[in-house]
């Protein structure tokens with residue numbers, strides 16, 4: 380930038396109220412424009428124009444990160460420089476600033492000698508962000524309470540419903556009841572409505588169980604062909620009335636072994652097949668196919684010759700209670716929960732789900748589950764639990780994020796987002812675990828805390844390495860590192876806390892509430 384442009388730039392920044400500075404790196408003198416002082420409530424010249432007097436006003440908790448960001452920026456390791464930090468106002472309160480800067484002069488070796496930049500007051504954004512997070516937390520807590528409640532109501536809801544259905548069936552089949560035609564018709568309505576309600580109850584309960592993290596999987600090595608053949612057999616009669624055939628092109632092929640929960644796997648298949656029948660045309664066909672993917676999954680697809688789904692409806696397909704206004708004669712019964720439950724179950728088994736569809740032609744819904752030989756996925760199971768609910772739920776979140784990070788079909792933006800999410804969740808988890816260790820008076824607390832700090836540094840370094848490289852190999856290295864530390868840390872270190880956490884569930888809950 381020419382000196383004239385620099386001057387104009389600085390004037391423009393002053394005019395919009397940002398704090399402008401001009402830093403002579405060699406002498407450590409910093410020229411602070413009057414606006415720099417006034418945004419933080421100072422009068423121009425209130426503090427000396429040098430780096431030290433500025434850094435002494437940065438919040439001590441943010442200082443080391445600020446130094447690190449400045450160092451990265453000055454060494455040219457990163458082009459992105461927008462650190463956020465707290466700065467002390469004249470009245471001793473803290474304000475949030477965001478920095479942007481440009482190196483405008485270098486010496487003959489290329490080292491920066493002069494930097495100009497602006498610091499923007501982002502207090503309002505941070506406040507808005509905090510309010511949003513608070514609102515999200517509240518909503519999550521409310522949703523968790525709802526899920527916990529429903530998950531514990533399973534018995535209370537199912538038992539009376541089964542009684543209604545059982546007695547209605549007895550009335551129809553017991554010759555002693557001798558129902559008239561009209562009465563028989565009424566009882567049929569009770570059974571039909573009851574079955575529908577039971578299906579809804581089962582779906583809602585499954586959903587709550589997954590959300591409340593009460594769903595336990597029985598992982599075993601299974602032959603996929605057997606389960607697919609079973610599911611096809613169970614659904615063969617579904618399409619009889621409308622002359623729809625279910626064709627199994629999968630289970631005749633060579634068997635593929637999966638590491639999964641066979642009952643839940645079958646439940647997902649049945650959901651997809653019953654949809655493919657329900658939303659098919661009379662006389663239509665449902666075909667099951669399967670193939671292995673390059674990254675160690677088995678993809679099973681269920682293709683129908685039905686009405687299809689319009690592109691505009693693609694986005695909300697897996698959302699709860701999402702039902703399309705298709706031909707009402709084709710799909711009168713349904714709840715709009717089946718696909719949501721299927722997606723959650725599949726993801727719970729470290730799998731993936733998706734679909735493609737063409738209006739008027741038909742749809743293909745597919746699921747992918749890890750092959751038994753695939754060691755690149757972690758399936759959350761009771762074997763990984765340490766026995767403290769709060770810690771287990773954090774570990775579960777981390778495992779799910781790891782599996783999402785390794786999904787080759789996610790785009791770069793989402794991948795970046797997931798990696799950031801992973802780092803944030805790890806920090807949050809460490810904080811919570813440290814609070815738990817505190818309240819349990821865990822003797823190795825200090826050592827464990829130190830390990831957390833080291834791990835965080837290593838994770839951040841690995842992520843920075845991956846971001847600088849971004850090849851598939853870098854990603855796989857990052858993933859292996861994350862998977863290894865998480866697993867080792869859980870198995871070796873975290874399991875020891877549990878001995879000190881006995882009978883302290885209430886204390887732990889309270890200490891984490893205080894933390895939030």
Ligand code: ADP
Pocket residue numbers: 654655657658683685686687688696701702703704705712713714715716717718719742744
């Ligand atoms: P339900 O079938 O109980 O309504 P789902 O969650 O299983 O609930 O499905 C949600 C919606 O997605 C359905 O109402 C239907 O509109 C659409 N849908 C699901 N599967 C198919 C399919 N194979 N073909 C066309 N539309 C489908």
